[in-house]
Amino acid sequence: MKALQERAQTVLNNNFKEGFSIPCAKLYPFQWFWDSGLIAIGFAHFDMQKAEQEIETLLDAQWENGFIPHIIFHTDTDTYFPGPDFHRSDLHPQSSKKYKSTGMTQPPVTGFVLEEMYRISKDKVATLKYIETVIDKVYDNHNYFFTKRDPQNEGLVYIYHNWESGTDNSPIWDDIWDTMDPPEYTFERRDTTHVDAAERPSKREYDHYLYIIDIAKEHNYSDEKIAELSPFLVQDPLFNAILIKSNQSLINLYELLGDYSKVEQLKQWQNKSVKAFNDKLFDEELGAYIHYDLRNEKPLRYLSSSSFAPLYANIPSKERADVMVKVMMEKFGGDQQYLCASFDPTSERFNPKKYWRGPVWINLNWMLFKGLKQYGFSEIAERVKQDTIEIIEKNGFYEYFDSRKEMHKDGTAGYGGNDFSWSAALLIDLLN
Template sequence: MTPLEKKAIEVLNKNWKGNFSIPCENLYPFQWFWDSGLIAIGFAHFDMSKAEKEIFTLLDAQWDNGFIPHIVFHSETDSYFPGADFHHSSLHPQASKKYKTTGITQPPVTGFVLEELYRISSDKEATLNFIKTVIDKVYFNHEYFYNNRDPKDEGLIYIYHNWESGTDNSPIWDDIWETMNPPEYTFERRDTTHVDASQRPSKREYDHYLHIIEIAKEHNYNDQKIAELSPFLVQDPLFNALLIKSNESLIKLYHLIENNEEKIKQLHNWQSKAIHSFNTKLFDEEIGAYIHYDLRNEKPLKYLSSSSFSPLFAGIPNKQRATSMIKLMLDKFGGDHQYLCASFDPTSDRFNPKKYWRGPVWINLNWMLYRGVSEYEYEDVAERIKKDSIEIIEKNGFYEYFDSRKEIHEKENAGYGGNNFSWSAALLIDLIR
């Protein structure tokens, strides 16, 4: 085992809290939905029981309507804002009675994570037995999305909050903030006591984030009301690509489990509608990749980001389209002076290589792009993404995100946000195994 892998295992074990993991100390002291899923992939390589427990705990917080929250507040710490009391998700009649949670969700990774656990497992029978105990919860979650988050029956799910996207402060959302004018709330940020404010969203951005949640709370987190009233209502290519990827994994796993024909049929129905709409509505010919669609204001958000390439991970583009997207990624994001893959278009004036999702490289997106590009058999590009991911961790540590400009790494620490960050460690293990 290499020293880097050993360190990665230490990071994961340190962030393990008995039956779930935190993304990192102080900054993120609870369990986060998509973090949890990706962390389980890392654990699966050296401690399958922790991987299973991670997923079990996450799904234990599922609401009675199938919804899975983006944060499960396992403790009372006030080192994070906004905490459980702000979110007050028990306003929803079907919210978890067992755990305090948020009333927003996050990218649905759980389906493909279960398939990853099965792939990695050296005891397939035992892992399949675990999968049998949780897979219907994941299916129920997908059913929740298609029944409640697709008002026009397009097979594309909306998100109603930037925190649901996972790409929290992407410059794409700036267009939506321009349509809103929230009050200036008084509150105490906690994130900027742990991390340099220049690497985090601004106070004014937080006003918008809180305002959307206030609107949802006024209506007890009712999905119909949110679809009617939320100023933020977006069809996000990353979120939908991960749902499609997860649908595909559920189909494969249900085939192994047997006696699930009805569910397999339903999953195929969702897939054909979703993939068709995805390729017609979310692909932008001018940009040459997939983009976000603002459902509230009925307009495409014409920006290139790492999310634009994420459909490669779910096999959504045909070979020809994939080829031109990979070329575009290399041309704009992959010059000799750059690490792949910046989270936002480096040629845009909204690009900021230090600020969270406005430019830095993220290991989770890199892992997805690595997998996607390999599936389309561009091995050299896949290897480049893998090499870049390992190199930025080796140089800086297991940070949350990294500067995409190579020269910065020569001069100073170019890892930003939280340190000893779980998914950077988890996915590094998967990349090098």
């Protein structure tokens, strides 16, 4: 295991550029929001300074309204599409003047990342001091979400783009694509020059992705206009669970710091969100949490790894957690499957090779492992952990992995980018 851990550290060190990490060479040459946070957890185990820098750089790109973009374009390279000239963050009046970025966000991991860094730190006093210098920015980010992304004041925030979910081409979005008919864009894909096209979203899917951005740009990325007009407007259980988890972390950290000025507001958001989450997003028949299509006012009734992520944020009651874990083991946990496929292996839409349509992802497994442990499902948590270690050992630090065990015989069941940062970072955390 020591050798594996050393390899993981090398991956992280190689992907660390000037003050921030790229998720993976060639395929993703900039800083991504949720990648950055998860990478900092890995660094915290062996290089706290880099972990701190990673978060600092991310927060340096925050907009005046508290928003944190999903990609920060630190370097000028045309090896990724769509780049800064397509996204045009400058259209928003409060966007960063220092960095070009996208005008969309990603799951807000920063709050819980700071708490993880504190947990891992061997010098708690120094780490707490560091946290004190950045925590208010994370609070401002939560303030942005709860005040700008919740038009019906429900306690649940919306995402307006599939790239905001982090689970880009999940079959869940197919239902939304059915309601749209975007123009055929002409553009040069770069991802498929780095990675087999069979493992990436289709051209037609990209047309949808670009069209939603064009609508947002027409309105200078105004949150109000997006809420009114975007054809994609979803309450996502993974995104909201991460916000809730991070929000709890902010409460814990402010209390540790002895600063109570924002705690009451955070608690109000927290109570309202957890309640709304349980009331609205739990599907009794499926026995797990699902997405809600706010634009078309209908639940999207599919199981995915996001359905179980709320365990990590302590959202379900113990009784609900029992039901969820039973469903997960029945549908995702067969002998021939590695835990945890990103989409329901019993569904017709399942594709174990294609990105978020079935493969196993290390970040979701890491959250699941923590969530299961928290609820006392020690054996299943251990299986998630061992499965995660095994697929990396067999194939390398890939971006995602085939969920079918039979495919792992010759070490070619890792897909997408190789030497992928969060796969390395979270493996380090699992091993320690």
